[in-house]
Amino acid sequence: MPTVDTDRRWVYAFEDAPADARALLGGKGAGLAAMTAAGLPVPPGFTITTEACVAYQDAGHHVPDGLWDQTETALAEVEAAAGRRFGDADDPLLLSVRSGAAVSMPGMMDTVLNLGLNDGTAAALARQTGDERFAYDAYRRFVAMFGEIVMGVEADRFERIVQRAKGQTEGGQDTDLSVDQLKEIVAQSKRVIAGQTRQHFPDDPREQLRQAVAAVFDSWDNDRAVHYRRVHNIPDDIGTGVTVQAMVFGNKGWDSGTGVAFTRDPSTGAKGLYGEYLLNAQGEDVVAGIRTPKPIAEMAGDLPETFDQFQALADQLEQTYGDVQDIEFTIEQGTLWLLQTRTAKRSGAAAVRIAVEMVGEGVIDERTAVGRVDPAALEALLHPAVNDDAEVELLAEGLPASPGAAQGRVAFTSDDAEARAAEGEPVVLVRQQTSPEDFHGMVAAVAVVTAEGGMTSHAAVVARGMGTPCVAGASSLRLDAAQGRLEAGGHTVLDGDWVTVDGATGRVLLGRVPTKDPELGDDFRTLMSWADDVRRLGVRANADTGEDAAKAREFGAEGIGLCRTEHMFFGDERLQPMREMILAEDAGAREAALRKLLPLQRRDFDALLRAMDGLPVTVRLLDPPLHEFLPDLLELTGRIAETKLALKQATTLEEMDRLLDESAASRALLRQVEKLHEENPMLGLRGCRLGMLYPEITQMQVRALFEAAADCVEDGIGVQPEVMIPLVSAAAEIETQAALVRETADAVLAERGVALDYLVGTMIELPRAALRAGDIARTAEFFSFGTNDLTQTTFGLSRDDAGRFLSAYVERGVLPADPFQTLDVEGVGELVRLGTDRGRAERPDLKVGVCGEHGGDPASVAFFHGVGLDYVSCSPFRVPVARLAAARATLGGDAS
């Protein structure tokens, strides 16, 4: 057991607490101390420090020496201030005991109210207030709450006692219960406690206090709290404070009440008090939803003076804290008490409006406003959303893989999706998982759902790139594509049935649920312009088509950081020559096939360059393994088996001939597919290795790009092509490929008589490339960190396959976060830093960016800013997120 310094101070009265002691006292304790210091009407109390909680945990759940003595001293002060004594048989002081960590953890920790009641004090309270009903109502609430939270009896057991009693009244409301009934409820509740726990409810108020404090400490480690910390990346060892405060009573008659209010609407951001209150009630009634509260505005009629006082206090609080407040208050017989105030949570839309309006009001400055909006919350603003008011019926839940909401009719194959979409039908593509062969189906679909795969599965990455809503890994879906049906959650959905996909929450809903379109108003544009003024990091977009590029530009992208040229080859007219190229027996046949692809590729580049007129466009040369363009091995094997079967049953010679031909063709294709088959395609013949073996491919792509660039220049379009060579691991690769790129590009420009500046660089996406960045930078004019692949190889972890264990790893804290979503700063991050430093040491003006999924993740953007990268590149829809995150990183704030 660690030794404890008995002289250490574990307890601070609100009026004695040091300023800005959030870490020491927790958010609640520090807030109440600050409110007390500001002269606000706060019931007296004190806070037991977070250090005491940590000491308690470290000591194996024993409170540190000195704690109870200091508590007694502080309690005496509260008694003096309140004019009542704790446990007094005549005029008893009651206490609230609440938890409060440095980081807000709403709902995660537990609270005990009305502590100090027993048969004696309850009777005294009844005498003092002249309101027996109130006293025994408080008593029965306290026994239930204490029994549940401190002694571990299910709340339901106490609720049933109350329900039975209410059933015997006429009105059926809490307020209809008689004093005798309340007393009987207390007695029954105590019996339930004794029966369930084999321990008696403690009548001694000080024993109640000690047990309650220990229960708050214990609750730091309850499952909900641990889970919340895990999800929100809150450390486990910061502990919670315990705030002990004199109770005030909102249930002392119809001039009493309790409520919760925001100084502005947390959903829309509209200025003005927003909230709810209840007359003659305790705060728990509101929180637990036992009684239906009234809108705060109605308080102006019920208690006009108190309302005016509250309004003034709310304004003062917003000014004091410089941000929207979420205030808990109680009115005790006409006297207003503030129980808690904290910075209000708000929707993305509200955050934007509030930040901009507060600048207008002179409350905060523009830089502060930029820091007020969570970049992650911004993303949801850019997509349609399921209407909050709509009634929904859940079909299945998965990962929120690409935000936005859409309604459509289910299709089970990409061919079907494409065909039906061509006829104008909104289609939701539902697949076990997607592969590059599904690209045309995904393009055609209004939303995509997969039963397997994580946040960085093929479906998720492609959908995010296109801004198409996607729910991935909806594992309860049972697909039977052959029969055109799926089952989940007891429902059966047939081919063509309507579903609604909510990509922001990961829900697949039955039928057509109304959605609402995003409104990017003036506030949004104003905030983004402030962010742009602040940030140092450039923001580009990953886009493969002119359409995507235009959208990216609309969202403020300053260039294309990654054009994945392979996506261009999946259309019907392209896949055929692509396959010819792959199946070519020699360089001649390969070149013939490439000649067919050249004009198509040139057209793609032309659209992209025109959309980005005046801005740089980074084009990555062909990257994936070639077999991605061929039919699946299993599918082909199946097809051959089917032909064989059909052959056995064929009745005419013609049919047999046709089937034999078909079989031969399939077998030839199968041989090639087998030849190209790789055990680990991620680590196989791909990236620049293709260009090294088949320089014709590099030449064709570069020719197409520079022919398009020359066309653009002739039309007065500003072009800045940057050719990016993927998957380099050795300097000789970039040397060879860069020389080929320059030779081809210069030849085209000479043919066309066009002068043009361009860059040749590389992706740094393998550990060896980061380590050898110095060698590579001798040739490469820019680096773009491909953090997806770099994460895969640094961890030895395929993002296609990681789903089976990665979530368990994150849940158990083996990894702090999914490294494919938030950059692993300690491992992958070291390679990014080291690669950047070594590259710049060799070439001081090396341009360095990042084009993995992390480019749109706020926490990762903050890291990239810190490392000194020049830009990040992300999906078009995440460009505003990245702009804001980059600005916040410059401001030095936490990016989350």
Add this chain to the structure above:
Amino acid sequence: MPTVDTDRRWVYAFEDAPADARALLGGKGAGLAAMTAAGLPVPPGFTITTEACVAYQDAGHHVPDGLWDQTETALAEVEAAAGRRFGDADDPLLLSVRSGAAVSMPGMMDTVLNLGLNDGTAAALARQTGDERFAYDAYRRFVAMFGEIVMGVEADRFERIVQRAKGQTEGGQDTDLSVDQLKEIVAQSKRVIAGQTRQHFPDDPREQLRQAVAAVFDSWDNDRAVHYRRVHNIPDDIGTGVTVQAMVFGNKGWDSGTGVAFTRDPSTGAKGLYGEYLLNAQGEDVVAGIRTPKPIAEMAGDLPETFDQFQALADQLEQTYGDVQDIEFTIEQGTLWLLQTRTAKRSGAAAVRIAVEMVGEGVIDERTAVGRVDPAALEALLHPAVNDDAEVELLAEGLPASPGAAQGRVAFTSDDAEARAAEGEPVVLVRQQTSPEDFHGMVAAVAVVTAEGGMTSHAAVVARGMGTPCVAGASSLRLDAAQGRLEAGGHTVLDGDWVTVDGATGRVLLGRVPTKDPELGDDFRTLMSWADDVRRLGVRANADTGEDAAKAREFGAEGIGLCRTEHMFFGDERLQPMREMILAEDAGAREAALRKLLPLQRRDFDALLRAMDGLPVTVRLLDPPLHEFLPDLLELTGRIAETKLALKQATTLEEMDRLLDESAASRALLRQVEKLHEENPMLGLRGCRLGMLYPEITQMQVRALFEAAADCVEDGIGVQPEVMIPLVSAAAEIETQAALVRETADAVLAERGVALDYLVGTMIELPRAALRAGDIARTAEFFSFGTNDLTQTTFGLSRDDAGRFLSAYVERGVLPADPFQTLDVEGVGELVRLGTDRGRAERPDLKVGVCGEHGGDPASVAFFHGVGLDYVSCSPFRVPVARLAAARATLGGDAS
């Protein structure tokens, strides 16, 4: 064009050359200078420096300024020493022009002899020597040689002219040609040159010299030379020297001659002159094999005095150079001239014998002896070899994947191989490629051949581990396993036919070719004991069975560095419970299956620990993805299709029932296989990720190991178990798994009342593990670098798939060597160094080893020595190689 310092010295006379100027003058030039300095009979001459060659290359194939002037000066000195003048019409000096780089490159560069001959000097030579036949024979040789080497005409064209002339003589020998015939040959040769090259043969001797020097420089870049340098890792920018030397003539009658001799037999190492000579001939006759030379011993009868003189000179040379010499000599009318001497190449067996005997003779010391034997050459000594004298017929060639030779009858499936081997038949397993499912077949086979796969394919790695000869990637093999036949090189081999596999050279031979067994004599043991005295690095073996461990120990292994426990699960009795374990629906069913595996695994460990009595044994927990233990997806799909087909044709109800059952079982298995299918299994659910998800597996393995250890301790066996946790990427993984290992191990030891020291450590085989080595070393007591996987992830390169392009990469110099064979020091090596340093910074006594294939590669061993590792671990057969390489690394010598 680079500027050239015209004052620079480009030319050195033999007698003026600086000592030890190998880099400047090339091996040949430095050797001749040294011989001249030692007073040996060397014809006068001079050397043009390697720097001149580099300057020539840098200047775009222009000789540097000053070179010809300096050449003239040196030539004048040679004329003075020889007493003849170059181009003289009366008594002409003739020259040889040879290349010679700093590193020996035999046969790679070109030589011109008899330079200076034209119609005039030939006539003068005839007059001077009184031997017209000799003069015109030299002339016709010179024209042909010059025409070929300097002017680029195929040798064949000149040879045909000579053949035609010889056909007109009676004897048909060179010596039967008449003077007129020789003159006609010269004339015809000149006409061929003019016709082929559109240039005249240069009659001016100085023009001949200039062209010849330039041709030597040019030949530095010919394909053969570039290829040789690539294969032998010789830099491209060191250049060759050109040695110009007065000709002496071995064809001046029967008191003249020429030859090549070794001071000891380069094949056996036996002491005594070994070589060949020819009377009345030029050296080229011997080298080119135009006439069949006589054994050198016969010279004692032909020219007794000269032979004695040569014998004395040979002894002097061996003493001077301290090593066996390879000497070219010429006798001109009774006078012995030495043309060249160099350190002799030798076989592994000879190297060992010579090194040990020279120590005995006091010529060298033991440390020098250790440095004299190439570790790589040693490996071949440890295996049977194809008898050199045997006539062989080649079936196919592939990679020399595992050395040794064996004869056996072809089997096309592992089941077949196993069944036939059980009946005592020697079987050669021939597969397209192998997978873990072939393990039993590989165990049963005397040799393994695959049509696909590289030096580190499954077949290669497993075969090397077992010491079974293997030829991998014999791509000309066309297998038709279903028909039981293969075709290659125009031959058809049927199931059961005899073949001989030569794993040392990568050849597959038809029929039964005689082999000879290795003889590890006293010399070998003596040398290894010297090596052990010298080396600092420990040497362990990778072994999975008691048998392998015993063999490793016999070869001097000081422990087991890697026991791959998964190999233990591929036997018939193990695969079944292993599959039950994998297919288990819950932990209970999984534990039941594991209980069946426990005694089997314990038995394996018991054998291993007993074999290594007193030495440490590192056991790696289960590493591969689980689907490796399940049937192949394609095979299963095929089986289902076949059942379906059979069902259509079934005629009885019983048959249909049986087929339906079969189909259902296959489909159930298929679902599980599909569920476990991974896109990139190398980066999937394997290594410690298995133990994290299924702690029962870790527990079973640890229990089996420690139960076996306890048994051994009770029997007085010394055990030092080291439990190794694979594929760690985050510190939390090793923390969790190490805790589980210790808990389980300590429980077993407590049950058994046995005390035992053991270590828990990890493989460092992912870049992140190397980067986070500090964190990991807080828990891990030892590191073992898994450089195979570390190479895969650092390069993003799967060794299963790399075969398709890696050889092209190495051939083109993109990579200096196959990184799976020789450690990539620049990239992977940095991670090894960094991981070692960070680990030791956290835990100074951290034991660090390596257990990848690189542990048996001499160059890599030298690197590991330099980084300060504690040990390397390799296949049993490579243990002596590693011991020697480790010793050489300590001596600071080049390890290759």
